[in-house]
Amino acid sequence: MLVRSAMKRAWSLPRSSVECLISSRRGVSSSSLQFSTAEETHISPCIDNEHPKVLITGGLGQLGVGLAKLLRTQYGKNNVILTDIWKPPKHICLDGPFIFSDILDHKNLEELVVNNNISWLVHYSTLMSVVAESKIAQAREVNITGLHNILDIATKHGLRVFVPSSIDALGLSSLKDPAPELCVQRPRTIYGVSKVHAELMGEYYHHRYGLDFRCLRYPPIISADSNPGRRITSYTTQIFHAAVKSGCFECNLRSNTRLPMMYIDDCLRATLEILEAPSESLNSRTYNIKAVSFTPHDLAQEIQKVLPEFKITYNVDPIRQATADSWPMAMDDSAAKRDWGWKHEYDLPKMVRAMLSQVATGDTPSRL
Secondary structure, eight states, X not given: OHHHHHTOOSOOOOHHHHHHHHHHHTTOOOXXXXXXXXXXXXXXXXXXXXXXXXXXXXXXXXXXXXXXXXXXXXXXXXXXXXXXXXXXXXXXXXXXXXXXXXXXXXXXXXXXXXXXXXXXXXXXXXXXXXXHHHOHHHHHIIIIIXXXXXXXXXXXXXXXXXXXXXXXXXXXXXXXXXXXXXXXXXXXXXXXXXXXXXXXXXXXXXXXXXXXXXXXXXXXXXXXXXXXXSOTTTHHHHHHHHHHHTSEEXXXXXXXXXXXXXXXXXXXXXXXXXXXXXXXXXXXXXXXOOOEEEOHHHHHHHHHHHOTTOEEEEOOOHHHHHHHHTSOSOBOOHHXXXXXXXXXXXXXXXXXXXXXXXXXXXXXGGGO
16 A cells, blocks of 8 residues: 555664663643435545545644644645644644634534535544543533534535544443454443444444445554643553653553553554545444554563663552453454455564654654
């Protein structure tokens, strides 16, 4: 696929180089719409003669910024528009088009699609797990009403639409090792419930109206972003910053909590691959993807191969631990491999080297 070449990183530091970098670093202190069925209406997407025109909602998050960079490499700077409700940093505006847009404003969002001849819509706007649980009403509005606006507009204008899902869409009743693509889904968080809703609504719109809906069930994503937020698995980012700066880290999950994880480069590449895949090759509209599964203990041991003096301690947060315990330990991604050739590139050692190098140099995804 075209995307393979776009994702190759220039760095390849040996262990000694990473140690040297880190040592020096430590010295520095919706309106309702009426549709016909797919049989009654022929949907004609607005397609650019050469490249798709892509609109990304929630574009100021790490995935939105990273995907925009990758898409612009593939399709050109001006063919990818980031949107969000926040004022962007200066470098975001210099990198390519940015437009203020609220996904709850149906009219404004539709005007953006029509005026910019959008053909692909990537929907990253969401309230994530911990924040959503503390703001239930807002999470319903953003995660569910906002999704309805996206699906309605995409259907009306014949767009290809990507909506990410998550392992949060699974639950205690789901098989855990590995979790199959089709299984019992009974999440106990509003974020998880909204992701199940997104999967089912997208597939319904595909079968009912012919919407070109595509969805990946992301595992937790690891990147060197210095602000990982209040995610359940935020330890997977915080641990690298702590290892570089202080040499010790306190983890809020049990040492043996095994979860599936994915490095951000693999996540972004998988997203572009599913967007580029021919529709006729997709036997499903929601796919599991996976990379590696590990525990906090496994991760600490891999870091210690580069930084032997690194120490980890544990102070378990019962709320985060309960959510982590409801997630699977691994994902079955055989359908993605079969249908569109998915294959991860970053195993645990390669990811650890990349993370330590980026944290030590300050070369985080938000600055790329």
